[in-house]
Amino acid sequence: MNYKFKNKTTDFIQRLKRSSLSQEVVNAIELDISSTDNSSRLAEEYEGDFLVPLTMLPQKSPFLLPDENIDGKIRFGVAENEIKAGLNPENCHVLIAGQTNCGKSMLLKLIFSEALQLKEENEKIICWLFVKAQDMRPLLKVSKDVLVVTFNEIKINPLEPVAGMKDVEWASIFADLWIQAFRLYEGSKGFLVECLNSLYLKHKDTGYCPSLFDLYYYVKSMHFTAISRNARYQESILNRLGGMIYGSLSDVFNCSRGHTSDLINNHAIFEILYLTSEQQVFMVNYFLSYLFYHKMINESNLRHFVGIDDANLIFDKSFEQRPDLGLPIIHHLLTTVRKNKINIFCATQTPHQLGASIHSNSFAKIMFSLSYGKDWEFMFQSAGIKDEEQRAYCFKLKPREMVIKFSSRYQEPFVAVVPEVKL
Amino acid sequence: MKIDNEFIKKNNERILSSFSSQQRMIQQRCFAKKEEPKEEVAIEGEIKLRGDEKKFLMCVFTHLYKLTMTEIYREIGLSACKGTRISKKLEKDLLIKIVNISKGKGVSKYPVLLDDAYKVLNVEQKKFEGKGCGHEHLIWQHILAGHFKEHKAVIELNRGDKCIDVAFEYESKLIAIEVAMTSAHEKENIQKDIGMAKAGLVIIGCKDGKVLDEVNAIIGELGEELKSKARTFILSRILGLRIEEVLNAKT
Numbered sequence: 001m002n003y004k005f006k007n008k009t010t011d012f013i014q015r016l017k018r019s020s021l022s023q024e025v026v027n028a029i030e031l032d033i034s035s036t037d038n039s040s041r042l043a044e045e046y047e048g049d050f051l052v053p054l055t056m057l058p059q060k061s062p063f064l065l066p067d068e069n070i071d072g073k074i075r076f077g078v079a080e081n082e083i084k085a086g087l088n089p090e091n092c093h094v095l096i097a098g099q100t101n102c103g104k105s106m107l108l109k110l111i112f113s114e115a116l117q118l119k120e121e122n123e124k125i126i127c128w129l130f131v132k133a134q135d136m137r138p139l140l141k142v143s144k145d146v147l148v149v150t151f152n153e154i155k156i157n158p159l160e161p162v163a164g165m166k167d168v169e170w171a172s173i174f175a176d177l178w179i180q181a182f183r184l185y186e187g188s189k190g191f192l193v194e195c196l197n198s199l200y201l202k203h204k205d206t207g208y209c210p211s212l213f214d215l216y217y218y219v220k221s222m223h224f225t226a227i228s229r230n231a232r233y234q235e236s237i238l239n240r241l242g243g244m245i246y247g248s249l250s251d252v253f254n255c256s257r258g259h260t261s262d263l264i265n266n267h268a269i270f271e272i273l274y275l276t277s278e279q280q281v282f283m284v285n286y287f288l289s290y291l292f293y294h295k296m297i298n299e300s301n302l303r304h305f306v307g308i309d310d311a312n313l314i315f316d317k318s319f320e321q322r323p324d325l326g327l328p329i330i331h332h333l334l335t336t337v338r339k340n341k342i343n344i345f346c347a348t349q350t351p352h353q354l355g356a357s358i359h360s361n362s363f364a365k366i367m368f369s370l371s372y373g374k375d376w377e378f379m380f381q382s383a384g385i386k387d388e389e390q391r392a393y394c395f396k397l398k399p400r401e402m403v404i405k406f407s408s409r410y411q412e413p414f415v416a417v418v419p420e421v422k423l
Numbered sequence: 424m425k426i427d428n429e430f431i432k433k434n435n436e437r438i439l440s441s442f443s444s445q446q447r448m449i450q451q452r453c454f455a456k457k458e459e460p461k462e463e464v465a466i467e468g469e470i471k472l473r474g475d476e477k478k479f480l481m482c483v484f485t486h487l488y489k490l491t492m493t494e495i496y497r498e499i500g501l502s503a504c505k506g507t508r509i510s511k512k513l514e515k516d517l518l519i520k521i522v523n524i525s526k527g528k529g530v531s532k533y534p535v536l537l538d539d540a541y542k543v544l545n546v547e548q549k550k551f552e553g554k555g556c557g558h559e560h561l562i563w564q565h566i567l568a569g570h571f572k573e574h575k576a577v578i579e580l581n582r583g584d585k586c587i588d589v590a591f592e593y594e595s596k597l598i599a600i601e602v603a604m605t606s607a608h609e610k611e612n613i614q615k616d617i618g619m620a621k622a623g624l625v626i627i628g629c630k631d632g633k634v635l636d637e638v639n640a641i642i643g644e645l646g647e648e649l650k651s652k653a654r655t656f657i658l659s660r661i662l663g664l665r666i667e668e669v670l671n672a673k674t
Contacts, residue, residue, distance in 0.1 A: 137426045137431065138426060140424075140426050140430075140431070140434065141424055141426065144434060145438065146434075147434075147435055147438045147439070148431045148434070148435060150431075150435075153435055153436075153439055154439070155444040157447075203448070205520065206448060206517065206537075208445065208447070208448035209445075211447045213447060214447070214448070254447055255444050255445060255446060255447050256445040256446060256447045256448055257443070257444050257445035258444055259439070259442045259443075259444055262441070262442040262443065263442075266438065
């Protein structure tokens with residue numbers, strides 16, 4: 001055993017708590033030992049009373065038993081020693097990894113249901129969830145004020161700048177979002193920025209903001225010789241824009257001013273399951289960027305909890321491997337959104353495919369059972385689990401059982417269980 | 424509570440009823456190529472003008488930048504109430520834009536035709552000289568030309584290859600008036616009006632106090648000859664002065 005205890009007494013109590021003895025017996029022995037002056041001697045006596053050595057009794061887990069520091073306002077698990085594990089709103093991002101049907105979504109649902117009910121004095125928590133299924137809908141039982149965005153009734157104009165931001169500034173942000181989601185290159189980006197600025201100028205005195213339709217028609221109306229580079233940029237932009245505005249999102253983008261600024265003050269579940277993978281990346285990045293810049297410019301007492309279920313698409317490490325684009329938008333957002341009171345909860349089945357941004361910036365790393373060794377290695381490294389016994393235990397995690405590692409408050413990894421909750 | 428599609432639909436409707444959005448400006452006709460006739464037909468079909476509305480637009484076209492809203496109502500025999508209703512509808516349909524001009528004592532509203540109005544009226548868009556100037560600038564040129572009409576003031580007079588916003592001759596001297604919405608080009612204007620167009624006096628009409636201060640600072644840096652031939656005023660103040668008073672005023 002690698003653990004270093006303060007003295008024999010605490011060592012004995014720890015082993016006692018990890019043993020299969022009932023909680024009542026453990027509590028009674030602990031009380032007896034703590035109430036005497038010579039606690040180490042009494043501990044030795046108790047240990048001698050057992051017929052088999054304590055270490056040979058069935059053990060709970062090789063992880064240290066946590067103290068009260070793991071508790072927080074948003075409780076989501078119960079540790080082996082019955083202490084509740086929880087997060088506080090000011091804690092930063094959370095990474096949740098686990099194979100299918102191990103309790104990831106259940107955990108996300110539990111955290112968000114707690115967050116929906118949390119009443120803070122100085123700030124109000126707004127929950128946004130991006131999901132690829134309809135399994136978060138039961139959250140409406142907790143609060144009816146949750147909008148389920150199915151991308152039918154909602155109106156969004158991605159070209160509408162954030163209140164207080166100049167058109168040209170938003171044009172650059174939009175161009176970044178666009179080329180990353182649709183995997184275009186620098187040349188197309190420059191061309192797009194040029195078109196956008198010109199389009200904003202044309203709409204300046206009309207009181208309307210150009211829409212993606214306007215951008216499409218504007219780009220289409222431009223004439224270049226077939227062999228020119230601009231003609232190729234034009235084709236690339238039109239190709240992607242056409243797919244967006246004439247696809248399932250046609251009605252969504254058919255507006256000059258959308259609902260995005262109103263969404264900032266409302267809970268929402270974004271069901272992105274019927275969007276193409278590029279559209280999913282674009283929409284999540286768009287909403288996060290809008291939220292980030294909106295909160296940066298306009299002060300508010302809102303704190304946003306943003307959950308992304310099945311986040312591999314958004315945090316895919318291939319986005320970080322494009323040297324021509326630099327770091328992906330989500331990386332920049334993850335490192336800076338905390339200042340603007342935005343907490344990101346990212347759930348994934350394959351953590352080894354995630355980019356470094358989420359691993360480096362998470363306050364809490366939560367590991368459920370994983371079946372792929374590469375994923376475990378990645379998570380061990382990410383959470384700093386080096387002990388062989390602890391590693392071996394991780395391979396035997398039961399459904400809803402998780403290993404949690406906080407980056408502050410209590411920094412040792414510990415085991416907890418997601419309580420069964422019926423929403 | 425059963426969370427089914429029906430419940431979500433009704434709940435979404437409830438939440439979305441407090442959200443606001445703005446419809447898209449139907450602009451395809453400005454950019455789209457001719458091979459998209461469907462959009463074109465649909466859009467033209469939407470804009471239906473009544474007799475009074477068309478009359479209003481034609482009147483604005485005939486007296487573009489010259490008549491205020493009230494003068495246009497009077498010109499075509501509309502009551503203030505009906506005229507306001509028509510102008511608001513045309514503004515909503517993006518056929519006109521209303522520009523507010525502060526003349527010192529109050530604000531005058533000038534209607535300006537937008538691109539769609541020319542198409543609906545089937546008339547050629549009027550071309551005005553002036554590099555990239557906006558509606559407000561053009562309106563002020565017309566107001567100033569009207570104010571000095573007894574001296575036969577001309578808009579965009581070209582002398583010595585320099586276009587002057589408003590110019591006229593007084594006591595065999597060329598008086599140049601430049602409308603300054605910003606102070607950006609005023610140094611160049613003064614130098615060219617005096618150097619190229621041989622103006623005897625350059626009057627700079629400034630949009631507001633801020634522009635006035637900036638132009639005064641620019642003039643302060645010029646040579647004595649140019650300085651003595653330049654006068655600066657807030658635009659609305661010029662309307663209260665006769666030419667003699669303008670000439671005798673000190674910068």
